[in-house]
Amino acid sequence: MKSNFDVAVIGGGPCGAIAAERLAQSDHSVVLVDPDNKIKPCGGAIPSRALKDFEISEDQLVARANAARVIAPSGNAVEMRIGDIGFVGMVDRETFDPYLRARAEQAGARFVRGKLAGIDTGQNGSLDLKVDGTDPHNPGTTEHLNARMVIGADGANSAVRRLMFPAKKKPPYVFAYHEIVESPAVPDPDIFQRDRCDVVYDGRISPDFYGWVFPHGGQTSVGCGSAVKGHNLRDATSDLRDRAGLTGQRTIRREGAPLPLKPMRRWDNGQNVLLAGDAAGTVAPSSGEGIYYAMLCGNLSADAVAECLATGQASALRQARRRFMAEHGRIFFILGIMQAVWYRSDGLRERFVTMCADPDVQRLTWESYLNKRLVRRDPLGHIRVFFKDLAQLAGLPASQK
Known part of the structure; x- marks a missing residue:
């Protein structure tokens, strides 16, 4: 089976899968590498425009949210209805990510179930990749791949970044933890509504970020994030479940992972490697939104790599970050200020929720x-x-x- 490719995309989440699909559609030979054995902790929210921008099938939505409720430390709550301008689509990463990877395969990308173990530069300037297999039906296998270019879309703890960039080159992050639980059959509407996302600003839940309760139809994501060492995210999530009337509901799975909150200053190595998505830090400060931005990064990264392959100019790789920051840098800057200002204390969180009214x-x-x-x-x-x-x-x- 072919092991030489134009591009190796490491990481098959929304960013990597979209990048692999776009490159394959433009007749590049692409391999998509993902362990296919982990689910990222994620509230699962995407704006309604994402369905059109990335041609997402509506059957991938497990629910539609028409409102958000922000809750202050005092318990004061403000409900924010969207109205008729759109909705927040809810996806489940357990099914959404495989759907995107299947699209990439259908476009012509080869999917390798495995984990990147090493990268070496070959004599002709291409990259030799060692991939340890994670297929439970074929354990202990190792595959060697060769690619002219690599896109590292393998998350906040990116192996590509660790192997190909200086150790200090990584974005700041919070650690996120959530539990997927069964939604109540007959919920108390005062504390839980199937079409509403709850966002909890309370130092007991998170001293520097927030907690969430996001209904996914028959399931609900409930969790929180924090960069404060020693803060017990599991206890905070248990508290959130109590508040939302979810204490007695069956827990389906538990997940935790770092969540980057600031784009890196440079995403490429100046030669043949480009970071994208969480690996490059493109998760929105303040809100923690990442799926839409990850898919956008997938498109931008694919375009930059395609231009680099066509022209032989490594400087083309910089276009991915330039285009992303031109479109979204200002809003990321404003969201960063919001987090720095309003998340500092419960007194400020209380005022922030009041302002949301x-x-x-x-x-x-x-x-x-x-x-x-x-x-x-x-x-x-x-x-x-x-x-x-x-x-x-x-x-x-x-x-x-």
Whole structure:
């Protein structure tokens, strides 16, 4: 079987699978490597526009959320309804990731079930990859692959980054943990609704991030994240389950992993390797949203690698980061400021939730999330939000008009 490829994509999550599919569609020989034995802890939320942008079949949605409820340390809660401008689609990574990998195979990529164990540079400048097999039906196998280019889309603990970049080159992250539990058959609507995502801002749940309860139809993702060493995420998740009326529900699986929160300054090695998705740090600060940005990175990375292969210019690899930051750098910057300012204490979290009751804040939040860009058609709305933001920071009463 062929072992020489134009591109080896390491990691078959949303980023790597989309990259492999796009490259295969453009007649490049592609191998997609993934262990196929882990499920990333993830709330599973994608904006409705993702269905069109990445041609996602609607049957991949296990639920649609039409609202979010933000909850303060005091228990004060604000419900934010989306209205008729879209919805938050919910996917289950247990089925969504294999669906994307199958699409890549159908486009012509070869799928290798395994884990990257090593990379060496060959005499002709190509890359020799050692892949240890993870197929339970064929254990202990090792496969050697050769590729002109490598895309490292293998997550926050990227083996590609570790093997091909300096040790200090990695993004900051929080550690995320969640439990997938059965949704209640007859829930108490005051504490759990099937079409609503709950986001909990409470230092007892997370001293520097947040907790979540995201219904997935018959299942629910409940979890939290934190970068504070010693904070017990399992205990915090147990508390969240109590609050949401999920204590007695059967636990289906438990998962934990680091979650990067800042894009790296450089994604390529200047030659033949490009990082993408979580490996490059493209998870939104403040919100932790990653699936949409990962799939976008998959497309941008595929395009950059294709240009590099066509022109022989390694500088083409830099276009992936440049295009991503041109489109989303500003909103990542703003979300980073939000996290740095509002997540510092429970007092500030309380004010943040109060601010979310404002109609301008809700409208601009949903339009920016669903459209994946800052809303520019309403500058007065941004000005109103800016001054209300200052009022909340100063502890002054803000007009809700």
